[in-house]
Amino acid sequence: MLHIVACIKQVPDTKVAKINPKTNTIDRASAPAILNPYDAHAVEEAVRLKKRYGGVVSVLTMGPPPAVKAIRKCIELGADEGYMISDRAFAGADTLATSYALAKALEQIAKQRPIDLIICGKMTIDGDTGQVGPGIARRLDIPPLTGVNKVVEINKEKGYAIVHRKLEDGYEVVKSTLPCLFTVEKEINDISFAPLPNMIKAARYYPTIWTANDLENVDRKQLGLKGSPTIVSKIWTPPKPKGGEMLEGTTEEKVEQLLSIVLEKKELFQS
Amino acid sequence: MARKVLTLAEVRDGSLRNVSFEAIAAAKTIAEGGEVVAALVGDQVQAHANELIFRGADRVVVVEHPNLKFYTSDGYSQALKAVIDKEQPEAIVFGHTALGKDLSPKLAVKLDAGLVSDVVAVEEVGGNIVFTRPIYSGKAFEKKIVTDGIMFVTVRPNNIASLERDESRSGSVESLAVEIKDLRAIVKEVVRKTAEGVDLTEAKVIVAGGRGVKSAEGFKPLQELAEVLGGAVGASRGACDAGYCDYSLQIGQTGKVVTPDLYIACGISGAIQHLAGMSNSKVIVAINKDPEANIFKVADYGIVGDLFEVVPLLTEEFKKLKVHS
Ligand SMILES: Cc1cc2nc3c(=O)[nH]c(=O)nc-3n(C[C@H](O)[C@H](O)[C@H](O)COP(=O)(O)OP(=O)(O)OC[C@H]3O[C@@H](n4cnc5c(N)ncnc54)[C@H](O)[C@@H]3O)c2cc1C
Ligand SMILES: Cc1cc2nc3c(=O)[nH]c(=O)nc-3n(C[C@H](O)[C@H](O)[C@H](O)COP(=O)(O)OP(=O)(O)OC[C@H]3O[C@@H](n4cnc5c(N)ncnc54)[C@H](O)[C@@H]3O)c2cc1C
Numbered sequence: 339m340l341h342i343v344a345c346i347k348q349v350p351d352t353k354v355a356k357i358n359p360k361t362n363t364i365d366r367a368s369a370p371a372i373l374n375p376y377d378a379h380a381v382e383e384a385v386r387l388k389k390r391y392g393g394v395v396s397v398l399t400m401g402p403p404p405a406v407k408a409i410r411k412c413i414e415l416g417a418d419e420g421y422m423i424s425d426r427a428f429a430g431a432d433t434l435a436t437s438y439a440l441a442k443a444l445e446q447i448a449k450q451r452p453i454d455l456i457i458c459g460k461m462t463i464d465g466d467t468g469q470v471g472p473g474i475a476r477r478l479d480i481p482p483l484t485g486v487n488k489v490v491e492i493n494k495e496k497g498y499a500i501v502h503r504k505l506e507d508g509y510e511v512v513k514s515t516l517p518c519l520f521t522v523e524k525e526i527n528d529i530s531f532a533p534l535p536n537m538i539k540a541a542r543y544y545p546t547i548w549t550a551n552d553l554e555n556v557d558r559k560q561l562g563l564k565g566s567p568t569i570v571s572k573i574w575t576p577p578k579p580k581g582g583e584m585l586e587g588t589t590e591e592k593v594e595q596l597l598s599i600v601l602e603k604k605e606l607f608q609s
Numbered sequence: 610m611a612r613k614v615l616t617l618a619e620v621r622d623g624s625l626r627n628v629s630f631e632a633i634a635a636a637k638t639i640a641e642g643g644e645v646v647a648a649l650v651g652d653q654v655q656a657h658a659n660e661l662i663f664r665g666a667d668r669v670v671v672v673e674h675p676n677l678k679f680y681t682s683d684g685y686s687q688a689l690k691a692v693i694d695k696e697q698p699e700a701i702v703f704g705h706t707a708l709g710k711d712l713s714p715k716l717a718v719k720l721d722a723g724l725v726s727d728v729v730a731v732e733e734v735g736g737n738i739v740f741t742r743p744i745y746s747g748k749a750f751e752k753k754i755v756t757d758g759i760m761f762v763t764v765r766p767n768n769i770a771s772l773e774r775d776e777s778r779s780g781s782v783e784s785l786a787v788e789i790k791d792l793r794a795i796v797k798e799v800v801r802k803t804a805e806g807v808d809l810t811e812a813k814v815i816v817a818g819g820r821g822v823k824s825a826e827g828f829k830p831l832q833e834l835a836e837v838l839g840g841a842v843g844a845s846r847g848a849c850d851a852g853y854c855d856y857s858l859q860i861g862q863t864g865k866v867v868t869p870d871l872y873i874a875c876g877i878s879g880a881i882q883h884l885a886g887m888s889n890s891k892v893i894v895a896i897n898k899d900p901e902a903n904i905f906k907v908a909d910y911g912i913v914g915d916l917f918e919v920v921p922l923l924t925e926e927f928k929k930l931k932v933h934s
Contacts, residue, residue: 352745353881364745437718463746467726472682472714481793482682484711500797505707506808506865507857508801510679514794524863525856567723571739572752582893582909584900592912593922596894599910600871601930603892 340393340494342384342455343447344417345440345474346377348401348408349464357575364464371404373411375524376459382527383489383520384457385416391492393454394418396447400428400439406545413540414532420545421447427550430563433465437473438560442553444478454494456519460485471521478519483512486520610736611643615698617689618649618661618669619708625657627811628704628764630664630771635764636702637665637772638731639738643699646670648692650685652678658782665772669782670696676789679796680708684789686715691787693720700738700760706810709763717761724761725753729768729868729889746862747885766810767868768889809858814840814871817860817887820847821876821897821916828854830920831875837927843867843887845877861886875916879904896920 348371355369373381384395396419397412399405409420423443431439444453456478458471468484475482487509488502497516502509504523532540550556559565585592614636618629629647636645647666649658651673658669672688689712693701701716703709705727717724729750730741740753740762809815816835818828828842835842843865844858860867862885872890877883879895879902887893888907895908896916905911912919 352748355745355748357745357749432723433714434718434721434723437714464744466742466744466746467724468710469714469717469724469726472711473718476715476718482711482715483794485707503707505799505801506810508799510796510800511798512681512794512796518794567721567757568725568753568755570751570753573744573749574751575749582905582911584905584911584913589914589918589922592914593919593926596910596912596923597926597930600892600894603871 340387340391340454340492341396341451342387342393342457343396343398343444343453344377344380344384344412345456345458345470346381346397346399346408346412347374347459347462348372348399348405349374349462352463359575363573371407373408374459374462376461376463376522378411378415378529379524379526380457380459380522381412381415381417382529383522384455386527387455387489387492388416391494394451396421396451398422398440398443398447400424400431400436400443409545410540410543413543414536415529416532416536420543422545422547423549423553424547425549427558427561430566431561432566432568433467433469433473434567435561435563435565437470437477438565439553440470441474441477442556443548444474446548446553454517455492455499456480456517458519458521460521460523468521471519475519481514481518482521483514483518484521485523487523487526489520489526492516610641612640612699613644613646613696614640614700614702615646615648615692615696616666616702617704617709617712618647618657619704619706620649620651620654620657625660626704626706626808627771628706628766629661631766631769632702632704632764633661633665634772635728635731635762635769636700638733639700639702639760639762641733644668646696646698648672648689650677650688655782655784662778662780662782663774663776665778666780668780671782671784672787673784674787674789676792679799680711681792681794681796682711682715683792683794685712686719687789688787689716690719691785695785698759700762703761703763705763705765713761713763720759722759722761723755723757724763725755726763728762728764731762731764731769747866747888765866765868767813809841809843809860809865809867812841812867812869814838814873815843815860815867815869815887815890816840816873816875817843817845817877818848818853818875819845819877820851822848822853823876825853827917830917830924834873834920834924834927837924838871840869840871845880845883847877874904874908875920877904878902879907
């Protein structure tokens, strides 16, 4: 019986989000809150591994109360249990503080049911950092395997996992001890349609919710804004593309013009 | 405030990666006159040490071990941690590569340090080092500062100019013996998909094809153009989905983010998800049959035409130039 925990985050849908021109932050009214797309693949993979080897899939999120919706989405995808940590003390957390809080919550979950595998998304579509997964692994002192795009085998008895890790130009086959942590690429799987019973279960589902006080041995200095050594000083949007010059004439003439343009800028790329 | 800054140099397939030189340049800015030390980690990599000095490092610390032949989190953490313990740097700069993305957050957490990743610019403003990085899938940028502790930074390839190569520079090269052991994850095999050619994220020139290329065969003219320009071939997801090329070539929101000096888009309509991966290229050229194609909105130069006519002609012209120069 494997116990797999997927870490998931609710994010504004940046595909449709508008940027507020005054504050330069996402105008949350313009963007529905969704389950981070990469995390949907994390949950999907956990559920597939459960089907293959037997076990339990839990999901964990840190976020404000409406993030319960993201947990319900995971129940639809086939997760069994949901945990959420939510507290003003977590607010303003950067990746260091986030990984601290999540690691504390994972320790708490592990006390109820030991964890064999943690799966995170590659990154979130709003923060874009991809730092939280490896950060959690380090705090729990388990090996992180980033960029996983295929799980070859999980062997709980012998205590190992074999996966493919994506490289810039291919992949590598890695064997790791268990427990360990994966961050997964989108191509690892296609999201399955949620079966009706899951949807019904999800609609009524309430996760276990913990505040900072519910977590054991928490150093409050490491939470939220206080525990965050990086701060944002400014956010802005790049100027709107204006569109460039259209080259005119016959094909030969256009090619000739392009050629001289490229030659003019040659010093750019011939170093 | 002068700082001591460490950078990790990456060797791949027997040569140093360009992004390692860019990391040195970023480190110089962060150092504000302090020392830049390059860590060179791997198996039999010593030969590259001098090049790092020519590229601006003041000193190089080499850690060699047979267990460092392939990158593993445990192995490289042990090696770099040893260098950090010895050097006590105030900042550490990595390339934002598969390796840098894996290793930096792990070490940052170990050292309780702040990490600013995927940085596209570094500047000094009123005594603070300010990092610029894209957020919201490239829709906006943020400036970040690290308020406390060691600064961990990863720099996006092709964004920060490397320093002029200078062979007259000299600096010390030291070896550090580190025991690399108890690897919990080991690499059994490495499978390369694009055996030849230039790494997309570091390519200075990219010739990219979309669904307009129409077949795997249709990528041939693009490959030829890329070859004369010393660049790499990329693709839209449309082309990947249609099976014309491998997904490792995909550029965009769910593919690679590239910032070459010259991006030539052939038969690509310019969907927002594609633009997310290439719109920060320095010069964008678009070739498309449809004058209304969205790609023309971001292109610096547009050619309305058939890519199968335009691309081979371009290749011919560049070939002629090569012969003459
Ligand atoms: C009250 C409150 C308010 C918050 N407000 C904001 C806000 O305004 N803006 C903002 O960006 N963030 C907010 N957060 C969330 C938190 O700050 C971010 O999750 C954190 O900075 C992660 O960085 P990232 O998004 O770059 O994650 P990445 O490192 O890119 O994420 C990688 C993976 O880590 C896991 N992961 C990341 N974050 C979480 C999480 N929170 N819970 C579970 N798994 C996670 C996922 O598997 C994800 O795919 C808030 C949190 C709380 C409690
Ligand atoms: C969540 C999500 C993520 C995505 N991520 C990505 C991503 O990372 N990268 C990406 O690229 N896409 C991505 N997409 C897909 C994206 O929306 C587009 O579908 C895709 O980019 C279209 O590819 P295309 O431009 O090659 O094809 P098309 O849109 O079909 O365009 C083909 C173009 O070729 C032109 N053409 C045809 N024949 C010729 C000829 N002989 N000569 C010149 N021009 C010709 C046509 O005029 C047309 O403009 C994503 C979509 C979603 C929903």
